[in-house]
Amino acid sequence: MKNQLGIDIPEYVENLGKLIPYKGAFKRIKNLQKEDLRLTPTKIRTYLPERNKLVSSLEKAIERSGLKNGDTISFHHHLRGGDFLLMKVVETLDKMGFKDLTIFSSSLTRAHQNLYEYVEKGVVKKIFTSGLRGELGKFVSRGKMDIPVVIRSHGGRARAIKTGEVKIDVAFISAPSSDKEGNLNGVRGPSACGSLGYAMVDAQYANCVIAVTDNLVDYPNTPISIPQYQVDYVVKIDRLGDPDKIGSDSTRLTNNPVDLVIAENAANVIYNSGYFREGMSFQTGAGGASLATAKYLADIMEEKKVIGSYAIGGISSYIVDIYKRGLFKKMFDVQSFDKGVVSSLLENDDHIEINADFYANPFNSGAIINNLDVVVLAAYEIDTDFNVNVLVDSHGYAQGASGGHSDTAATAKLTIIVAPSFRSRIPTVVNKVNTVITPGETVDILVTERGIAINPRRKDLMENLKGKGLPIKDIHQLREKVEIITNNPKMFEFTDKICGFIEYRDGTIIDTIKQVVEK
Amino acid sequence: MEINKKSQAGSLESSDLMVYVEPFNEIKIEVESSVSSQHTEEIRSLILNELEMRKINGVYVKIQDNGAMNLTIKARLKTALLRGAKNGN
Numbered sequence: 380m381k382n383q384l385g386i387d388i389p390e391y392v393e394n395l396g397k398l399i400p401y402k403g404a405f406k407r408i409k410n411l412q413k414e415d416l417r418l419t420p421t422k423i424r425t426y427l428p429e430r431n432k433l434v435s436s437l438e439k440a441i442e443r444s445g446l447k448n449g450d451t452i453s454f455h456h457h458l459r460g461g462d463f464l465l466m467k468v469v470e471t472l473d474k475m476g477f478k479d480l481t482i483f484s485s486s487l488t489r490a491h492q493n494l495y496e497y498v499e500k501g502v503v504k505k506i507f508t509s510g511l512r513g514e515l516g517k518f519v520s521r522g523k524m525d526i527p528v529v530i531r532s533h534g535g536r537a538r539a540i541k542t543g544e545v546k547i548d549v550a551f552i553s554a555p556s557s558d559k560e561g562n563l564n565g566v567r568g569p570s571a572c573g574s575l576g577y578a579m580v581d582a583q584y585a586n587c588v589i590a591v592t593d594n595l596v597d598y599p600n601t602p603i604s605i606p607q608y609q610v611d612y613v614v615k616i617d618r619l620g621d622p623d624k625i626g627s628d629s630t631r632l633t634n635n636p637v638d639l640v641i642a643e644n645a646a647n648v649i650y651n652s653g654y655f656r657e658g659m660s661f662q663t664g665a666g667g668a669s670l671a672t673a674k675y676l677a678d679i680m681e682e683k684k685v686i687g688s689y690a691i692g693g694i695s696s697y698i699v700d701i702y703k704r705g706l707f708k709k710m711f712d713v714q715s716f717d718k719g720v721v722s723s724l725l726e727n728d729d730h731i732e733i734n735a736d737f738y739a740n741p742f743n744s745g746a747i748i749n750n751l752d753v754v755v756l757a758a759y760e761i762d763t764d765f766n767v768n769v770l771v772d773s774h775g776y777a778q779g780a781s782g783g784h785s786d787t788a789a790t791a792k793l794t795i796i797v798a799p800s801f802r803s804r805i806p807t808v809v810n811k812v813n814t815v816i817t818p819g820e821t822v823d824i825l826v827t828e829r830g831i832a833i834n835p836r837r838k839d840l841m842e843n844l845k846g847k848g849l850p851i852k853d854i855h856q857l858r859e860k861v862e863i864i865t866n867n868p869k870m871f872e873f874t875d876k877i878c879g880f881i882e883y884r885d886g887t888i889i890d891t892i893k894q895v896v897e898k
Numbered sequence: 899m900e901i902n903k904k905s906q907a908g909s910l911e912s913s914d915l916m917v918y919v920e921p922f923n924e925i926k927i928e929v930e931s932s933v934s935s936q937h938t939e940e941i942r943s944l945i946l947n948e949l950e951m952r953k954i955n956g957v958y959v960k961i962q963d964n965g966a967m968n969l970t971i972k973a974r975l976k977t978a979l980l981r982g983a984k985n986g987n
Contacts, residue, residue, distance in 0.1 A: 773933075803913050803965020804933050864967070 419543025461624030510780025534739025561610025568594030573715020765819030
């Protein structure tokens, strides 16, 4: 059957179950009361007060967890490219003889690219994630998984956990700081990563929680991001990750002139949009043009003496600097992008760690992004219907992540995509994106160095931005212009084989990852 | 124009390319491109044209392309050739 974007979605997939086609960004949410969903039942575990949670090795913790072949194990990616735990656990499970497991991680980075070897060995059968990178992404796009991967947004993942669409049998939590009872935080220790926002949801709804730390501290460990009553076992290992790859010391601002032009345009769009006002809330990614937009916006805010209510999202130290200038009152942090953010979490009471449910889950009584005014997001590709791809790269491989892209685009009052009009001869503005992560109906404006295109659905924005000296163009004109400049033949084709499903934040299927034909 | 010493121009930044030039007894072109195999052919014919225009019959040109536009390729090639030529400047 076809979904609202005209993409063919099978009704049923062996080992994944029934699929619901995407019908529009808020269609399912509006009618959700009829579905009468309930929170997932989670196993209650009780232990006698004197029991010792400390276990001497991962093997022993896994044995005691009762993990079985075919079970689902969860991970979180706050340690980013520096994470050792996921691969260490999977290696251990391989040695112990486990088969057919489902890996359910908040995302997968280059640190996890060798996971494909364990798919080949039969240890791992299914992968549910937000992102894919390196060799693993190529493996998936080459159609090597027997069961298609499922890509979820950060809010969508929290939803799937709470509804029980994905039941976590055992959650593995990388804990940069833990005591013997499993009070955990991410702000201290050699592997400090900042917020534990994604893992907090896993800890709440998993049937068993194993905390792994390289920094066992005196009881009680505070601040408490994940409390001891959710943690079943604590394992001490030598190293959780590589601090150099967990995060740089601070986020540097780009000096790429193209990015800076885009950012300046984007800041001027925000200023003139009608949403630039006292108390506005703001989110931006850590990418070149996105972060630079925050810089220009902050300068305008300072000049006009406008103070924002909160900044949210992945928080980078550049956002912390803007907060310190007094331009935002609060910061909500589901994932910290660099080490400068870690110390801010400890020092600033207005810097608040939040979980993924609070952040972006569409199926709760109100995620904080529902109050978001402006979000600035990146794109690999955007098409003339404003659909955005942030997953499949210009070689046809899955090499990106859904992240909070579709969540924040859906809820923010003003969703801006910032991207160069082409990169390395490859156009960014196209007729049809390879893979839709974020539907065009939730995207308002595209800002490139070659012009600004407003979604025709937003007549109000067209009105507000008219006559402000901004280079506004029709998106079709912009696309044609870019096509003439790049003049680049398409370098790959896809077969009909489905290698993955892109689940929209509400659990419906918006697109698929297709198998790439390598030339 | 005659190429009589090794030279190079460009960078390995995205949307740029490195051009390496050295004396050789015939025309030899080697192209590596991050963009596409079709693009490799386009770069090759662009180089041949440029060499012909300058009446160069012996040179080894090696290109490492990171998705540069044609005008960038021409400019980098011209610089490398001038640097490699006897009376080049």
